[in-house]
Amino acid sequence: MIRSLCFILLLCIMESQVTFASESGQPLKLPQPETRGDMSVEQAIAGRRSLRHYSGRLALADVSQLLWAAQGETHPNGYRATPSAGALYPLEVYLVVGEVAGLPAGIYRYRPAKHDLIQLGTADLRRELASAAHGQSYMQTAAAVLVITGVYERTRKKYGRRARRYVHMEVGLAAENVYLQAQARGLGTLLIGAFDDERVQGVLGLPDDHEPLGLMPLGPG
Ligand SMILES: Cc1cc2nc3c(=O)[nH]c(=O)nc-3n(C[C@H](O)[C@H](O)[C@H](O)COP(=O)(O)O)c2cc1C
Numbered sequence: 001m002i003r004s005l006c007f008i009l010l011l012c013i014m015e016s017q018v019t020f021a022s023e024s025g026q027p028l029k030l031p032q033p034e035t036r037g038d039m040s041v042e043q044a045i046a047g048r049r050s051l052r053h054y055s056g057r058l059a060l061a062d063v064s065q066l067l068w069a070a071q072g073e074t075h076p077n078g079y080r081a082t083p084s085a086g087a088l089y090p091l092e093v094y095l096v097v098g099e100v101a102g103l104p105a106g107i108y109r110y111r112p113a114k115h116d117l118i119q120l121g122t123a124d125l126r127r128e129l130a131s132a133a134h135g136q137s138y139m140q141t142a143a144a145v146l147v148i149t150g151v152y153e154r155t156r157k158k159y160g161r162r163a164r165r166y167v168h169m170e171v172g173l174a175a176e177n178v179y180l181q182a183q184a185r186g187l188g189t190l191l192i193g194a195f196d197d198e199r200v201q202g203v204l205g206l207p208d209d210h211e212p213l214g215l216m217p218l219g220p221g
Contacts, residue, residue, distance in 0.1 A: 058187070126145060133200070
């Protein structure tokens with residue numbers, strides 16, 4: 001009895017701190033997300049546009065807020081800022097950093113439960129990422145690029161053939177949250193769906209089952 005309880009406890013701990021083989025860096029704690037702002041939801045919806053001209057840096061507080069809007073936890077039970085079919089959370093969010101105050105260039109994975117980042121690599125990958133997205137050059141000048149990936153298997157286990165549909169819906173929900181959060185902070189973004197999946201996966205060194213589904217350049221306009 002005690003052995004099985006210990007086993008269940010161990011499984012719970014592993015589940016809440018999923019790490020991958022390539023993640024050796026120190027976690028970088030992000031500032032606490034703000035839940036109050038100066039702009040109403042209506043104003044953010046009305047003003048939102050896709051931005052294709054970027055210049056300037058992001059603050060760490062901006063990055064914290066944008067990641068939280070995409071997939072941050074908003075409930076003690078682990079529920080997140082965006083809805084998820086069966087609360088299975090198939091999305092994994094990565095951040096390609098170029099010019100963020102307090103964050104060295106490189107690629108990072110966001111961990112919602114800890115609201116932190118794990119650095120996976122130190123190269124500035126913005127140029128290669130733009131090239132893998134059919135030369136969409138605005139990714140080179142954005143301060144950072146948020147990469148939304150999907151792990152279909154997490155949803156497929158419960159929902160079978162409908163899983164792909166659900167995962168794609170969730171990407172849309174996360175992306176819109178990022179758009180509105182960017183707007184509310186006087187920043188810009190853009191959801192990019194046109195890219196070469198395999199090249200993006202290769203440039204970023206993503207695990208095979210983390211399929212890139214959306215790229216979002218971030219920064220001031
Ligand atoms: C699923 C999806 C994929 C998109 N892919 C791209 C893209 O690859 N490149 C791009 O410049 N814009 C892309 N966009 C942005 C649209 O072009 C943009 O939303 C549209 O022109 C309307 O402009 P607005 O977002 O400013 O309202 C995409 C938008 C969506 C929803």
